Amino acid sequence: MSTPTSVENVVIVGTGCAGLTAAIYTARAGLAPLVLEGPLPGGQLTTTSEVENFPGFPAGVDGFQLMQNLREQAAKFGARFEQALVTSVDFTALPRQLVAGDRTLFAKTVIIATGASPRMTGIPGEKELYGGKGVTTCATCDGAFYKKMEVAVIGGGDSAAEEALFLTRFASKVYLVHRRDSLRASKIMAERATSHPKIQCVWDSAPVAVEGVAAGAVSGLKIRHVRTGAESVLPVKGIFVAIGHVPNTAPFASVLDTDEGGYFRPAVGTQIRTNVPGVYVAGDCADHVYRQAITAAGMGCAAAIEAERWLAEHCG
Numbered sequence: 606m607s608t609p610t611s612v613e614n615v616v617i618v619g620t621g622c623a624g625l626t627a628a629i630y631t632a633r634a635g636l637a638p639l640v641l642e643g644p645l646p647g648g649q650l651t652t653t654s655e656v657e658n659f660p661g662f663p664a665g666v667d668g669f670q671l672m673q674n675l676r677e678q679a680a681k682f683g684a685r686f687e688q689a690l691v692t693s694v695d696f697t698a699l700p701r702q703l704v705a706g707d708r709t710l711f712a713k714t715v716i717i718a719t720g721a722s723p724r725m726t727g728i729p730g731e732k733e734l735y736g737g738k739g740v741t742t743c744a745t746c747d748g749a750f751y752k753k754m755e756v757a758v759i760g761g762g763d764s765a766a767e768e769a770l771f772l773t774r775f776a777s778k779v780y781l782v783h784r785r786d787s788l789r790a791s792k793i794m795a796e797r798a799t800s801h802p803k804i805q806c807v808w809d810s811a812p813v814a815v816e817g818v819a820a821g822a823v824s825g826l827k828i829r830h831v832r833t834g835a836e837s838v839l840p841v842k843g844i845f846v847a848i849g850h851v852p853n854t855a856p857f858a859s860v861l862d863t864d865e866g867g868y869f870r871p872a873v874g875t876q877i878r879t880n881v882p883g884v885y886v887a888g889d890c891a892d893h894v895y896r897q898a899i900t901a902a903g904m905g906c907a908a909a910i911e912a913e914r915w916l917a918e919h920c921g
């Protein structure tokens with residue numbers, strides 16, 4: 606065990622909706638939280654254009670702007686921000702320890718709000734052509750690169766429907782490739798996507814390979830009909846993978862309870878308490894059901910209040 610140089614009241618890991626809401630509440634309570642920013646500051650909402658369902662914004666709000674606002678609000682009350690990627694933790698004793706690169710941070714309480722990352726299909730060519738070469742997980746970030754081109758979206762949930770609809774602003778045609786014969790997206794999103802003149806649904810089709818590896822740029826998506834086994838190639842320049850997310854819980858999974866999907870499993874009867882006293886979880890890393898900005902914010906708020914009470918009770 607390392608020897609503490611300074612011990613934080615609360616370390617918040619992650620700066621999505623959950624982490625920043627926890628930061629606002631703990632900062633406003635005078636706890637001067639240390640907030641650790643990972644590889645995607647602001648979290649998943651920064652890759653969304655218009656957020657239409659966050660309460661309080663009848664005209665919608667830009668996702669990036671919303672996260673900037675939360676960050677400013679937390680900083681105003683005294684939250685401190687540092688870039689640090691937590692790679693392992695030691696929660697066996699107090700203070701709790703978090704290892705980030707060559708540093709060890711010490712904290713009386715910890716709020717983990719590390720979110721979830723896009724799931725990938727793992728088909729050949731996907732990895733080789735990811736990022737700038739035609740395979741991406743973010744239409745908002747990369748859609749504008751595909752003006753007047755044909756693109757494919759893989760997936761059948763709300764994310765896939767949303768990505769496909771967004772891409773109609775730029776692409777000449779959007780293939781929505783799904784391995785079933787109907788979308789699992791919400792009714793309103795499914796209707797919007799399936800009735801859009803620029804979107805062609807490619808049902809019962811699983812992705813097989815991304816073509817174009819030798820040339821260093823996507824030239825097509827090979828698909829296979831799940832019933833007939835027939836293979837064909839969609840002539841697309843861009844492939845948007847929208848098949849769900851994987852929770853970012855790996856650095857903590859050896860000490861905190863997780864479920865079969867890797868999501869944190871909070872203590873029975875709570876959404877945010879863990880098996881370690883004073884350590885809380887919030888947002889998409891602990892929620893595979895609702896996964897909304899507002900539910901993540903609510904969990905962040907609850908975790909902050911729990912941390913505050915724990916500190917008052919155990920650290921005077």
Ligand code: NAP
Nearest residue numbers: 726760761762763764765767789847848849850894895896
């Ligand atoms: P999701 O609902 O889990 O859907 C993932 C989709 O990807 C499913 O259709 C699944 O197929 C497909 N899939 C998974 N692995 C695949 C693979 N290896 N190859 C091909 N297809 C694969 O994920 P999501 O769309 O990201 O949504 C997650 C949650 O966020 C949901 O609760 C959703 O309602 C919410 N959300 C809401 C909004 C909104 O309200 N505006 C926007 C985005 C997301 P199967 O159907 O066969 O399982």
